[in-house]
Amino acid sequence: MPRDATNDFVVKFANVNGSGSASANQLFAKSILRMGIPIASRNIFPSNIQGLPTWFEVRVSGEGHLGRRGGVDLMVAMNPQTWDRDIAEIDPGGYLLYDSTRPMPASRFRDDIQVIGIPLTQICNANYTDARQRQLLKNIMYVGALSALLNIEPAVIEQLLAEQYKGKEKLAKPNRDAFHMGRDWALENLQCPLGLQLQRADAVGNRIYVEGNAAAALGAVYGGATVCAWYPITPSTSLAEAFERHCKRLRTEPETGRKRYAIVQAEDELASIGVVIGAAWNGARAFTATSGPGISLMQEFVGLAYFAEIPAVIFDVQRAGPSTGMPTRTQQSDLLSAAYASHGDTKHVVLLPEDPRECFDFGAASFDLADRLQTPVFVLLDLDIGMNDWLCEPFAWDDSRRLDRGKVMTAEELEAGRTFGRYLDTDGDGIPYRTYPGTHPSKGAFFTRGTSRDRFAKYTEVGAAYVDNMQRLLKKFETAKSLVPHPVERRAAEPTRTGVIYYGSSSAAMKEALSALEKDGIHLDALRIRAFPFHDDVLDFIARHDRVFVVEQNRDAQLRTLIMTEGNVDPARLIPILHYDGTPITARFIRAAIADRASAMQVVPIGAAAE
Amino acid sequence: MSFLPKPKLHHPKLPTNELGFTRRDYEGAISTLCAGCGHDSISAAIIQACWELSIEPHRVAKMSGIGCSSKTPDYFLGASHGFNSVHGRMPSVLTGANLANRDLIYLGVSGDGDSASIGFGQFAHSIRRAVNMTYIVENNGVYGLTKGQFSATSDKGSKAKKGAVNTDEAIDLVGIALQLGATYVARSFSGDKAQLVPLIKGALRHPGPAFIDCISPCVAFNNHEGSTKSYDFVREHNEAMNQLDVILGREPITTDYAPGEVREVTQHDGSILRLRKLHEEYDPTDRVAAMHHLHERKAAGEIVTGLLYIDPDPEDLHSNLGTVELPLNRLDDAALVPGAAALEKINAALR
Numbered sequence: 001m002p003r004d005a006t007n008d009f010v011v012k013f014a015n016v017n018g019s020g021s022a023s024a025n026q027l028f029a030k031s032i033l034r035m036g037i038p039i040a041s042r043n044i045f046p047s048n049i050q051g052l053p054t055w056f057e058v059r060v061s062g063e064g065h066l067g068r069r070g071g072v073d074l075m076v077a078m079n080p081q082t083w084d085r086d087i088a089e090i091d092p093g094g095y096l097l098y099d100s101t102r103p104m105p106a107s108r109f110r111d112d113i114q115v116i117g118i119p120l121t122q123i124c125n126a127n128y129t130d131a132r133q134r135q136l137l138k139n140i141m142y143v144g145a146l147s148a149l150l151n152i153e154p155a156v157i158e159q160l161l162a163e164q165y166k167g168k169e170k171l172a173k174p175n176r177d178a179f180h181m182g183r184d185w186a187l188e189n190l191q192c193p194l195g196l197q198l199q200r201a202d203a204v205g206n207r208i209y210v211e212g213n214a215a216a217a218l219g220a221v222y223g224g225a226t227v228c229a230w231y232p233i234t235p236s237t238s239l240a241e242a243f244e245r246h247c248k249r250l251r252t253e254p255e256t257g258r259k260r261y262a263i264v265q266a267e268d269e270l271a272s273i274g275v276v277i278g279a280a281w282n283g284a285r286a287f288t289a290t291s292g293p294g295i296s297l298m299q300e301f302v303g304l305a306y307f308a309e310i311p312a313v314i315f316d317v318q319r320a321g322p323s324t325g326m327p328t329r330t331q332q333s334d335l336l337s338a339a340y341a342s343h344g345d346t347k348h349v350v351l352l353p354e355d356p357r358e359c360f361d362f363g364a365a366s367f368d369l370a371d372r373l374q375t376p377v378f379v380l381l382d383l384d385i386g387m388n389d390w391l392c393e394p395f396a397w398d399d400s401r402r403l404d405r406g407k408v409m410t411a412e413e414l415e416a417g418r419t420f421g422r423y424l425d426t427d428g429d430g431i432p433y434r435t436y437p438g439t440h441p442s443k444g445a446f447f448t449r450g451t452s453r454d455r456f457a458k459y460t461e462v463g464a465a466y467v468d469n470m471q472r473l474l475k476k477f478e479t480a481k482s483l484v485p486h487p488v489e490r491r492a493a494e495p496t497r498t499g500v501i502y503y504g505s506s507s508a509a510m511k512e513a514l515s516a517l518e519k520d521g522i523h524l525d526a527l528r529i530r531a532f533p534f535h536d537d538v539l540d541f542i543a544r545h546d547r548v549f550v551v552e553q554n555r556d557a558q559l560r561t562l563i564m565t566e567g568n569v570d571p572a573r574l575i576p577i578l579h580y581d582g583t584p585i586t587a588r589f590i591r592a593a594i595a596d597r598a599s600a601m602q603v604v605p606i607g608a609a610a611e
Numbered sequence: 612m613s614f615l616p617k618p619k620l621h622h623p624k625l626p627t628n629e630l631g632f633t634r635r636d637y638e639g640a641i642s643t644l645c646a647g648c649g650h651d652s653i654s655a656a657i658i659q660a661c662w663e664l665s666i667e668p669h670r671v672a673k674m675s676g677i678g679c680s681s682k683t684p685d686y687f688l689g690a691s692h693g694f695n696s697v698h699g700r701m702p703s704v705l706t707g708a709n710l711a712n713r714d715l716i717y718l719g720v721s722g723d724g725d726s727a728s729i730g731f732g733q734f735a736h737s738i739r740r741a742v743n744m745t746y747i748v749e750n751n752g753v754y755g756l757t758k759g760q761f762s763a764t765s766d767k768g769s770k771a772k773k774g775a776v777n778t779d780e781a782i783d784l785v786g787i788a789l790q791l792g793a794t795y796v797a798r799s800f801s802g803d804k805a806q807l808v809p810l811i812k813g814a815l816r817h818p819g820p821a822f823i824d825c826i827s828p829c830v831a832f833n834n835h836e837g838s839t840k841s842y843d844f845v846r847e848h849n850e851a852m853n854q855l856d857v858i859l860g861r862e863p864i865t866t867d868y869a870p871g872e873v874r875e876v877t878q879h880d881g882s883i884l885r886l887r888k889l890h891e892e893y894d895p896t897d898r899v900a901a902m903h904h905l906h907e908r909k910a911a912g913e914i915v916t917g918l919l920y921i922d923p924d925p926e927d928l929h930s931n932l933g934t935v936e937l938p939l940n941r942l943d944d945a946a947l948v949p950g951a952a953a954l955e956k957i958n959a960a961l962r
Contacts (some may be wrong), residue, residue, distance in 0.1 A: 208961035224947040226939040250949040271703040278707025285938035394958040437692035449695040
């Protein structure tokens, strides 16, 4: 039975890296959004520039599910190299679209799927002579065919092409023609539409479609960052590059054309974080963007920033570790190495955005937090959020908001005779005052060091002074609890003693799994953690439940470990649900894993249990 | 080593500079280094240079890494902010500080372990990147704080205190600095204050990457027979190329020199480097010749000192990046935050 579905299916494109398929696939994805239908799209790509397989997956979800679903309803198989595994991945009753220019033996197909052959290469070769044009326009041509097969409104595609090639009619026309060529061929030769169909809806609203890295970089611009030092590493590279792009537009001094920012591509991650710390010490807001291996390299410097109390913002776009791991696959496996980065006793502020909108919000907030707390702040994205376009709430900014520079003593205050002790806790919140270098001719200078010091920044190895300082750092971390983003709770429809905790990019899949579990009769209160140190609400949530599932994308249950350690929670009450094969977690996985354990634990609604 | 606090009182007739400061105003805490350490002489030379140049002490940022040399910024310019960072990473911290506020003077103090071993990469890249700074390596060819291991600048064949002979090739930081584009390159000796003070002054006034390799004998672990970084050895083999005077404003030449004996180089800020030639053929504005000369004299067993290379009109990181004149750390919300209207435009483009 061919599959029938409207606004609820998965299309996967199998392409060759470097063949120009990305822009055609983007065109396809955006056209669905413009028809008011939510989508979730993901790039699946190797650590390579040209020639290796790459996939683009679009989940069409009229109901608005943004996690990865799993399974494929329509495979657009444009890569002979991966043919067999691509065919195998199609759900029974699904569809295969392929380039039929070269005939394929029947043995290479399946009989439980619908096969649609279009001689794309042949049509292209008949119409174009230039080799590159043949390749690029073949991609647009399959978008044309898909528009007929799935009911994409051609006017929407034409509008998108017009926007993309604004003022470049020379480029717009061949694209438009290729689109119609593909569409017309399908209308004439194929049964259109398929069982899978799109129908204009109004479910997108004013949401935007953007990748997390670009959003975090924009957050850094709005957060007042002026210095970016970085070393290229997948999947964080596009964050630093996006910062440069945003700054060119938004941070160029109009009168002179000069830059109100400085970007240094450093020689390694050690130098990157060194530049950040030097700049922040000197009163500029600074950040670096990196991934797991970079976090490992930065450890020593992070300890210095913690102990000497220097602000720093580190965007960590996580990938699958350990070591080089799977550099183009996603994971949430740097949580512990960020939270406790460096030797000695340290604890760091970690922010955990769920989507690009929060990447923007937390990106901007991280600079205020770093200045306010005078400490490194990690913002943990992952490849799934960072390098994929997500449908999310539009960015918002309140023009009355001011950058919070924290406790910085001015020349006037020093002149007026205010006591300045660099490590003196005058306000009882553990946060001392600092001065920027060059503030006052004779007051407020101090020597910054990674060695132990007293409240007035004088070197000391006296045990009591060291302990005094370390205790104050703990107090400061306590202060951080109320300043970082609070967790968000979603109560189940019925009272329950079972909960689930999750964070970051698992959020979309979790939301979907929760509603599916609810239909299964499994009710869970859910808490999304958004930062470390944990707000009191986190421990309160755990206390209110007998059992709490902790859903995360790593092998060793790192968030669970952190909760156990920091909250003194009985391990038996925290049940790990772990997904770490490098693909984004799915609602199907969470639902099955929780349903499985819930039935073993006889998790049923409180009301039902009483009957 | 002294454990007494410095007396606050000083002689009422101590000379003052243009700002009314005495030399004492440029001092720092009491040194905790060994008595006779070359590093203390360099600290004294830095104090002298800053006083003579009438630099406002609080406009200097003192940066260092880890090691004996890196402790010294605590011992001069007590009214300046200092930053004793992590081992070998002073250059990146200095680079960041410089990016944040281009108006301060950045003085990086490092050692041979700090710059030639663990931090060799950062040393090289900060020079390449043309950071406007004075970078002084207090070079004693030995690890002092860990008690006498060879460093990467120990000469091949030189002898450790306990008798071991170094078999590894030495890194010549001056050669590296020249190759990587430092625009002010000098070598000096902590025991020759007359040569060192003007070299530091010239470096502080130089608007680009200025590097000084200062040989600074370690009295505890590297001042014995067989060492090539001992006081005696350096005195014997020191081959000065020139004698520098740094002149602010147009002071006439008052001393009589033979024709061709003096060469003047005017730096970007108007300061004049007046070089008394000690070697007839040496041209300190010719980088390739400088590198050649350095290798040639090294092969002959000499330690070449003096101002070895100068580009009077260099570029620096800020000019290369095209940053605004106002220091980045003074940009306000209006200059930094694009606001809600700009964000709405960005949103519109993402739909």
